[in-house]
Amino acid sequence: MFGMSSDQIAALAAVAQAILALVTLIGSIAVSLFIWYGTRRIAQLDYERSLREAWMAVDAVALSSDEMLVMADTLMDPKNAASHIEARRRRWFAYTLMNAIVSTYFGAKHGFTQSRKDSLEACRQLLRPLMNHDEIFEITQGHGYEPEFSALCREVREEQIRNSNESESVFASQDRPASAQPSCSTGRKPANL
Secondary structure, three states, X not given: OOOOOHHHHHHHHHHHHHHHHHHHHHHHHHHHHHHHHHHHHHHHHHHHHHHHHHHHHHHHHHOOOHHHHHHHXXXXXXXXXXXXXXXXXXXXXXXXXXXXXXXXXHHHHOOOOOOHHHHHHHHHHHHHHHHOOHHHHHHOOOOOOOHHHHHHHHHHHHHXXXXXXXXXXXXXHHHOOHHHOOOOOOOOOOOOO
């Protein structure tokens, strides 16, 4: 065949078979690794979901009655022993909300939502009113929340503080008499006519 001897053809066939065997081996390893990483990731996600569901069940039991709330709140953090029932309810309801927000946040971070950008913005919107409360902000900074989520809460809180300071300076200038307000063009007081 094309001027090749049968020995050359046999050698060429052997090389082709070796190459095919090597490609098959590499393909098998790649598929096995893909499946292994995929099942590992699924197991990790199942674990995270079951953990959040467990905490939501704890929250539901704690919020089921005032007596359970006092017991759970004091057990989980003895420094809360003197807290009023309303503070306990607010704190535990915040835990419940935070579980839902954390789930949305990590779903967005791992690409499980339709729009990562929209989901992250939704998390920020949900966090804004919660981060106004010192006590709720405090629980986001170490009470079992991942550092990445705690950092988001800090970022939202710092934005609110900056916006609050800017609003206060605007309101403070509006409270001054007109003669004491700076002129827009020069920054000096307008002349009294």
